[in-house]
Structure formats: structure tokens, C-alpha cells
Amino acid sequence: MTWNPINPSHAIERVRFVMKFRENVPAKLSRQMGDVVSRLRSEVRLDGPIPVNLLNFAFQVGSDGKPVLANQASSAQGQGWQFSRGSSNGSPIELIAVTGDQLIYETAEYRRWGTFRQRFEKIVSPVINLAAPMLDIEFISLEYFDRFFFLMVPKVPQTRPLCCLDWSIVCILTR
Numbered sequence: 001m002t003w004n005p006i007n008p009s010h011a012i013e014r015v016r017f018v019m020k021f022r023e024n025v026p027a028k029l030s031r032q033m034g035d036v037v038s039r040l041r042s043e044v045r046l047d048g049p050i051p052v053n054l055l056n057f058a059f060q061v062g063s064d065g066k067p068v069l070a071n072q073a074s075s076a077q078g079q080g081w082q083f084s085r086g087s088s089n090g091s092p093i094e095l096i097a098v099t100g101d102q103l104i105y106e107t108a109e110y111r112r113w114g115t116f117r118q119r120f121e122k123i124v125s126p127v128i129n130l131a132a133p134m135l136d137i138e139f140i141s142l143e144y145f146d147r148f149f150f151l152m153v154p155k156v157p158q159t160r161p162l163c164c165l166d167w168s169i170v171c172i173l174t175r
Helices: 027-044 113-123 125-131 168-174
Strands: 003-005 012-021 047-056 059-061 067-069 075-086 092-099 102-107 137-146 148-150
Touching (some): 012 125, 027 092, 027 113, 027 125, 102 113, 102 125, 113 125
Antiparallel strands (some): 012 102, 047 075, 075 092, 092 102
16 A cells, blocks of 8 residues: 655645734735736736625524524625636636735645745735735744545555654544
């Protein structure tokens, strides 16, 4: 039985960076952030911008115990934009977006840290440099999504070989 990473040199399928602000990005600042990416768009091969409208829904517990909309109309919570690049079959490869109170960058073209960092600094750093002095940052996250595939078709796949001593939570989940 052999588990293999999705890429020959690593298992990283996708990387996502999220910067969450304490408040929604004001419309004027959001436009300015979008303009920064728009100026880079042709150089970094991104399509867009696509407007993103966020809605706020309120739910209440009905007399029968089931959730119901508090009011049938939803109210606009904020707006944003998204620039992206897709593959020939339409699946997303890369995107940068401002949605309400978040700046998001995601890519499925992770090769090595150095190449990821160069691309990140080219596309995302100018946007951060514009927003950071204006907005309080609540948190920053950098997430890696790993994918493995199994070469044989066993009766029951053995997930145990994916574990190592340093990944105690994964070992607990795969028992």
C-alpha cells in the first residue's frame, strides 16, 4: 500500500492566506485596493474584477423549533471584489478578493515557498500596504491544504501510514 502526495515533491494542493479586519473594509478603501490589483492584472494574468455583494440574514427559532428567516428581506452587509485566474476547464487556480472584513489570497499553484512568496509579494503586499494603516487587523492565517492519493485499490484503505509521531491529532483521527 502506497500513499503518495498529489505533487511529486510535496502534498500541498492549495494555499490560502486570510487577513481578517476588525471591521468591514470601507467602500472607498475597497475600491482603492481593487485599483491596486487592477493595475497589476495583465502582468499577473488575473481576470476581473468581479463584484462581490455580501448579504446579512437573520434567523429565529420558530414555534415549532425550526429556524425561520427573521425578516424575508436580506440586507446588504458589505461589498467587495474578486480577481481570479482559472484553468482551461474553468477550475480556479488563483484568486485575490476583498469580502466584507477579509482580504483573501488563494492559489493552487504552490511549488516552493520561494516562488509562492514572490507571487504573494507581487500581488498581495501592495494591497496589504494600502489597507494596514487604515484598518485594525484581527488575525492573519496561512493555511495549507494537503492531498494524497492511494495507488492500489484495497478492500479497506489503510490511513495509518499517513501518520507520524509529530501529527498526533491526525493519528487520533485515522485510528
